[in-house]
Amino acid sequence: MIARNSFIIMVSQAASAIFGMLALTIVSKLWGGYAPSIMGIIWFAMAFVGTFSFITNMGFDVTHIKKVSEGRDMGTCMGTFISIKLILIGILITSVLGSIAFWKYFMSEGFYDATTETVIYIFLGYSVFFALGQIAVSTFNSRKENVKSQISLLMDPIVRSALVIIVALAGISGAIVTYGGATTAIDLQPRYNWPGFLEPLQTFLATHTVGAMAIAYLLGAFAMFCMAFFLLRKYPVAKPTKNYLKMYFLFATPLMIPIIFTLITANIDKVMIGYFWSAVEVGYYSSVQRISAMILMISASIGIVVYPTISAIHARKNMDKRKKIREIAKVARDSERYASMVTIPVLAMIIVFAVPIIDIVLNSSFRPATMSFQLLTIYAYVFTIGVPYTYLIVGMNRPKQTAKIVVLAGIANIVLNFLLIPHNGLLSQFGISGINGAACSILASIIIMLVGLHYYSNRITGKRLFQGKILLHMIAGVVMGMVMWGISTFIEIIRWYHLGVLFFIGLGTYIGVLWCFKEFKKADLNFFLDTMNLRKLFKHVKKEMGEDPKFKQ
Template sequence: MIAKNSFIIMITQGTCAVLGMFGLFAISKIWGEHAPGIMGVVWFGMSFVGAFSFITNLGFDAAHVKKISEGKDLGKCNGTYIAIKLILTGIFAASVISTIIIWKYVLNEQFYDSTRESVIYLFIAYYVFFSLAQIPIMTLNSLKKNAKSQISILSDTVMRVFLLLIIALAGISGALIVTDAGTQIVNVPARYVWPAFFHPIQAFLSTHIIGAISFAYIAGALSMFVVGFIMLRKYPISRPDKEYMSMYLRFAVPMMIPVLFSFLNSYLDKVILGYYWTSVEVGYYFAVQRISFFVMLVPSAIGIVLFPTISSMYVKYRSNVKKRNHQLVQLTRFSERYISMVTVPLVSTFIVFAVPLIDIILNSSFRPGTLSMQILFIYTYVTTMYVPIFFLVLGTNRPQMIAKAFVLSGVSNIVLNLFLIPRDGLLSFVGIDGAAGAAFATLISALIMCWILLYYSGRIMKRGLFEKRIILHIVAGIIAGLLMLVVSNQFDIIQWYHLISLTLIGLGAYLGILFALGEFRKAELNFFLDTVNPLGLLRHVRDEMRGKGT
């Protein structure tokens, strides 16, 4: 069940990632060298508001999943969660607006340019819809109705990418972009001649390009919100009471600090980057970060299923600690092993072919982000390794330990960003500053997080949780990467099918090495084949959509 649900999530999130990359690909190819600057303005605004979005969560998302998976009254859980979400979302919007007012009228400071401020206001609306859409998504994930939750997530991407393609084809007229060389006026003609009836729309989009892109994101979040609540309509919602409010609050309070640092780590690097550099540098970093997060599909999918599973096991075997710990350790190590086995060849391939990947998916104007992308791929692998351990600690009711880990990792991330991102940063003499500095800070903080979680999980389970066989995966990945590098040096990689051919060579070498080391045998092959069996997956999705097992 865990494998199939995880694979369904991986398929959906993979589809979303591919569609998102297709949208970014279209924009990059159509707008050429202007794409980093234009998208950088949008992504800065998104990151600025996103840094406040921890307020919409504050640990209550995890509390909702935890309480439903423990078998609490579903109607009261839903009513409590909805009430809390509405309150937090209102506080979030008020906080962002208040910060802008204080910045402008109390401190007498200004934003980098007027366009950036307007984008910030638009992304307040985006995060409001995104926050409220988590109500059905978290509820369905808690019930392990992952196919339903993923449909709402998919609707966001489909809507956003569809609108972004239309906007990209409209061209750009008179956009102002700040670069190292000064302010530039950007004009890109429409790729195709629009029918006369649509000329007013095309003219409006091209002259309001940054606002139009922001509205595409808002429309996607709104779509996710609507579809999610359609999926939730048959589930009970009851009036919250004091008991359930207190129960949610008790679990969420220790999680507030981890959530704060988790969101800050996700967005603050782009804000600091935009402060010390320009929107162009933000564009480089955000774009390659999106590519690197392909690797995160595997652990994020498994984590969505793993958390409620661990929580329910923790309650089920409460009276038999020895059996409970044994099963939790087995489940965690199993997850670590198979996550690593899948992600290592992806990381190896993306690191070796970073430059051609950027050229093919984006365009050569994004090449300054090459080093940061390679560092980020190492970061994503480190993160994949601590995801099962993170959910083990959280699922066994140790939110205080999670809080301590996030504080140490989060503070180190913020400090490192401040010292590594500036043009005269600590490592600028070796080329690590700007986007590369942000990526390196992220990697170091992830290593700190991984070490702390391993320590705490060992204390909880009375044994080490590190799966030693992942060392074999890393060795095989390095050898396969070197082989791909040697073969690729024999010719220029200019087409996507060159990359696929070289990737298949690397994958074959990787599996061959694992087979020689005794790490990939018939049992592993059968497990993967059963997981991705399309007929089994279709039956699983069909049964869930028909409500079987509800």
């Protein structure tokens, strides 16, 4: 069940990544060297609002999943969670508007251009709809109804990507961007002629490029919100009680600090790059970050399923404590092993072919982000293999330990950003500043976090959870990379299918090396084939979507 649910989530997130990557590729090809600057403005605004996004979470999403998976009253949990979310959304809106006023009127500072402040307001709306949609998504995840949660989440990239492509096809008229080190107004004729009756729309989009792009994101979040609440319509909602409010706050309180640090550090790098450098660098960094983030869909799919599974095992009252720990440890180890096994080939591919991937997916103007791309991909791998242990600790009711780890890693990340991102940063003489400095900072902080997760997981379970098998995966990945690089010296990689052929050759090498190490066996092959069995997969989806939700009375 864990494997199949994880695979469903991976398929959904892969589809989401493909839609997003398709839109990004089309924008990059149509806008050429202007793309980093315009998309940088968009992603700076998104990151600016994102630094406040912890307010709408504060650990209550995790708490809701925990309490519902433990079998608490569904209606009361829903009422409690909705009430808390609405209050937090109100605080988010007040905080963002207050910070803009402080920046403009007290600090007497401005924004990139005349449209950027408006873009920030649009992304505030995006965050509100996304936070509301998370009410339903967290509820589905708590009950392992992952098909519903993924259908809801998939609406965002589908709608957003379609609208982004439409905006890109409209061309650009009068947009203020940084290009070639200078700020200038640009005009870019649409690549294709629009039908006569659509010319007014094309003109409007071309003259409001940045704002229209931001609205595409807003409408994507709105579509996700609508789908999520449509699927949630049959779930009971009862008036929150004092006991449930207290229960939610008691569990969420230790998680608040780590949630704050997690979401701030996820966005502060883009904000600092924009502050110390320009929108162009934000565009470079955010673009390759989105490509490397495809690896994170593996960690997300594992975490969504593993957390309620561990919580449910830990909540069993009729099971011996030692047996509980054995089962939980096995879930964590198996999740880490398969996550590493699946992720390493992608990691090897990106490290070896970072430049051709950037040229093919984006365009050559994004090449300054090559080193960042490689470092962010390594970060994504380290993050992925740490996810099972994050949920092991929280699932066994040890949120304070998680808080300590995340706070330590978060402080390290913020300090390193200040030291490495500025023009005259600590390592600038070695070429590590700006986007490369940001990538080094986030990689160093996630390594600190992984060490902390293993330390506390070992203490809580009384078992040594580190697996030497992970090192075998790395060795196989190195061999795979060397084989792909060796073959690539005889061909020029200019098309996506060149990369595809090299990847499958490398993948065969990777599996062969693991087979020699006896790390990939027939049982593993059967596991993957069963997980990806389309007949069983569709049967599982049909069952979840066709049944009315059942709740304990």
